[in-house]
Amino acid sequence: MGLAGHWALDALRSSRRIGAFTLIALGTLVTKFGASPRVIRPRAQEEIVRAGVNVLPIVCFLGMALGVVIVGQTVLLLVQVGQTKLMGPLLVTVVVRELAPLTAAMVVLARVGTAAVTELGTARAVGEVEALEALGIDPIHYLVVPKLIGFTVSIVCLTVYMILSALVAGYVVAFFRGLSMEPLEFFQVVADALSWVDFPLLALKTLVFGVLTSMIICYHGLADPLRLEDLGRATTRTVARTLIASLLVDALFLPVYLLL
Amino acid sequence: MSDVTVVHSRSPRLPLVAGINWEVLAGECWVVTGLQGSGKTALLETAAGLQPYLEGQVRVFGTHVQGAEGDELLRMRRRIGLVFDGHGRLFGSETVFENVALPLCYHGNKSLEEAFEEVTSFLKLMGLEELANQAAGRIARPWAHRVALARALILRPELLLVDNPLSALDATHVRWWRTFLVRLLEGHPAFGGKPMTLVLATDEPRPLLGIGQKFAVTHEGKWRCLGGRAEFEHSDDPELRELLDERD
Structure with a gap:
């Protein structure tokens, strides 16, 4: 009980700090939106390439694996039990609303996020952050805002690619195993199951995942006083906290989806 | 700075040097000396608005450092050049x-x-x-x-703070630094010809005797302004003698 209480208090304290850090970063993004664009824009583009373009192949591969394992089998099962009318709602619920956004965020976290914690933590530990401040450069604007933009844009776009690759791969597998449905007909079934609210909700969910992932990464890299030997622990903590936070956010969307 | 207590960078509640009363005028060159770990770096970082301090008031170009926030602080820092050690x-x-x-x-x-x-x-x-x-x-x-x-x-910048400018340098680099700092002090044409205000922190003051106009020492948590070069060289202050004698 004592341990659970300690853990809960620690989680609350961290949430409060990360929340404050997020507000500062979002405030900086808004108030310094047009400041030094020739320095900040290339850095944001670099982050989009790092967290988005470079991660695209693995996201497509995972999307196809998801398609083969989940979509292909589910579709065939529904055909076997004569419940094809459930195909659309099931695919939308499982792939579009739940798995794709969460998996895209987790891939970005694993592939780029851990490296970003080390990069920021090293900058903090060797005094590069103080050097920026001494030059009159706001470290949040220079180091955090490009990551916030880059990670968020990447997670939003990668989710779309993951949904598409999962559905395409799922259809191909189901087709070769005897699904008698034309591709257009299959995608029409999925499209019919989508309501208009799904689009803003998906955009909102992926945006929240992007902001959350980038902020937890930047917080653990920058805000906690770090020594080089603490970097490993900070990285592990980042992964665990981002995973938990993403699942909690995912759960918050559940009542909204149930009302649809 | 008036009655300022600077703190350790990793422990913001731990006083490092207390009772600092120090005024740097435009165009002056100060040499702040003291043993390693005596608070010289913390002093420079405090003057640059990078580090909080416990007591007193720090004003740079008329702006209270502790009260300055956001863009005001960043604008002030742009007028200061800080060269870190190492x-x-x-x-x-x-x-x-x-x-x-x-x-x-x-x-x-x-x-x-x-x-x-x-x-x-x-x-x-x-x-x-x-x-x-x-x-x-x-x-x-x-x-x-x-x-x-x-x-x-x-x-x-109008004010240049340099931490240990001549430490661990060979003779060629030492010569370059001394010549360049003197040119800055006299008014380097590349910087508009206006004399730059310099604060040089060092644990080995002798190579800077020819450049420094005023001297101060941080020793065992205390701050002491020693005056000009003659006062510095002939001071019979036991703390300063201890510091200089340790180098012999």
Whole structure:
């Protein structure tokens, strides 16, 4: 009980700090939106390439694996039990609303996020952050805002690619195993199951995942006083906290989806 | 600074030097000396508005450092050049050119291409043009310290704070630094010809005797202004003698 209480208090304290850090970063993004664009824009583009373009192949591969394992089998099962009318709602619920956004965020976290914690933590530990401040450069604007933009844009776009690759791969597998449905007909079934609210909700969910992932990464890299030997622990903590936070956010969307 | 207590950078509640009453006038060159760990670096970082302090008031260019926030603080810092000790806290993964260009690009909203000419001529002035494309994390310490000086000067600050300018340098670098600092003090044409205000912190004051106009010492948590060069050299202050004798 004592341990659970300690853990809960620690989680609350961290949430409060990360929340404050997020507000500062979002405030900086808004108030310094047009400041030094020739320095900040290339850095944001670099982050989009790092967290988005470079991660695209693995996201497509995972999307196809998801398609083969989940979509292909589910579709065939529904055909076997004569419940094809459930195909659309099931695919939308499982792939579009739940798995794709969460998996895209987790891939970005694993592939780029851990490296970003080390990069920021090293900058903090060797005094590069103080050097920026001494030059009159706001470290949040220079180091955090490009990551916030880059990670968020990447997670939003990668989710779309993951949904598409999962559905395409799922259809191909189901087709070769005897699904008698034309591709257009299959995608029409999925499209019919989508309501208009799904689009803003998906955009909102992926945006929240992007902001959350980038902020937890930047917080653990920058805000906690770090020594080089603490970097490993900070990285592990980042992964665990981002995973938990993403699942909690995912759960918050559940009542909204149930009302649809 | 009036009645200021500076603190340890990693322990903001731990006083390092207390009772600092210090006024630096435009165009002066101060040498602040003391043993390693006596609080010289903390003092410079406090003056640059990078570190909080426990008591007293710090005013730089008329602005209260503790009360300044956000853009006001950043604007004040742009008028101060701070050269850190050692490798100068350069951005190790970026090139020397990118390190020096960063403040210019950020504050002037320029791309690296647009800043190329100005930065290249600046690097030439500092004798760094051959290192321009090397990663800053891979160059030797004396050169890194000079790159840090170039980065601090590119915005043409009014006040330059240098931490241990001559430590661990060979004779050639020492000569270069002394000549350059004297030219800054006299008014370097590249900086508008106006004498620059200098504060040099060092644990070995003797090589700076010919440059410094006023001297102060931090020792065992206390601050003492010693006056000009003659007072410094002939001071019978036991703490200063202890500090100087340890070097003999």
